[in-house]
Amino acid sequence: MSIDDRALAPMIDHTLLKPEAVPAQIERLCEEALQHGFAAVCVNGAWVSLAARLLSGSDVAVAAVTGFPLGAGTSTAKAFEAGDAVAGGAAEVDVVINVGALRAGDGSLVEAEVRAVVEAVGAGVPVKVILETALLTDEEKVRGCRLAVASGAAFVKTSTGFGPGGATEEDVALLRRTVGPDVGVKAAGGIRTREQAEAMIAAGANRLGTSTSVQIVQGAGNLAPCRVGRARPPAADGKPYVKE
């Protein structure tokens, strides 16, 4: 499978979530997103209004992360943060599921929380629910997908990029099988090369989160040995702050 650059770019959330990122880096992220026609920039809440101003009037959305990356805040705080991001100009919200509650079998907490976030952002703002698949069994991944979809999530998403592992083809395929064709699947975490990006799409993803978007649409991901060497497999690069 090979995908045209013009088809690939609108599937990419151009992502910068490192805590040390400064406004100048957010500005460059937005410029690159405009230049290449990415779906969105994916940023932390503090930079949403800056990005929204820079992308105003364009087709590039601002996606804000919420409860990120641990997902272990209260439902009240996560819903508030999501609504705050939309007030600041976010058009999409990527929220981390309460992993501990999911693992403990507390589906009602998970479901009510996702619903609270969906309600806080309002109609027309897609909510992507991050499962952090590397921390879950396959059964928990399936359960997380079902709870997210039942609560109005527009996408399920594999990973934060800050966990012990990123997106895998197996997980993307499992998520796609579980949610069916009408809900989005976003693959994120450790996607560094064109080859990886195409593999994720082949496995069922219709959105990708990556910080190496420019290289990926230029097909250059595989031509930079030091980058490939550092980044694959995702869990082995030893960097607590994965460069998403």
Next chain:
Amino acid sequence: MSIDDRALAPMIDHTLLKPEAVPAQIERLCEEALQHGFAAVCVNGAWVSLAARLLSGSDVAVAAVTGFPLGAGTSTAKAFEAGDAVAGGAAEVDVVINVGALRAGDGSLVEAEVRAVVEAVGAGVPVKVILETALLTDEEKVRGCRLAVASGAAFVKTSTGFGPGGATEEDVALLRRTVGPDVGVKAAGGIRTREQAEAMIAAGANRLGTSTSVQIVQGAGNLAPCRVGRARPPAADGKPYVKE
């Protein structure tokens, strides 16, 4: 320098911040804190009310993390989350500074944000401002300390435990020199052994955040080779989710 167990325990925030932690682990954390007389348990927001119920009437406080671990939410969201934690029973709040804003020289954002958090939690709730020192130059660490103190922080704290490095003796000493004797210094991140704990206190810390608190007060930290091998130096263990 050698410290008595009974003097050491009340300096320790017994910490469990892994996203995959389940309620049973929070319950055990609280039991251990009661048994050993730790200063606090340090938990994610979702578990504050559970911990507060279990520790009700005791001398063990609940410390809630906020804007954790990236510190890159909006000031509004961080202040809301801090107030929400206090409403849920938190008696202390550990908030991560906006690292990017600090690095970019936006001191007014940092100062206003810490002040908003201090006001949101109200009088009598100490706010610990986490600098994430591994991402900062010494000059930025000093500036972060001064902004935090000017805004009413009760403590400055080295690290989240999720960053590229944890507490070092040099950083603890720098923080102590900067804030003087009347503001707290909390060392956190990578503290696994009694030897490390005592070194942090010798360097100027008056509070420690660690998940190996029980071993530390029992002086057993140095007797478990596999644990020491995994954890020292903190930045080299290659685990994105440091077990704090």
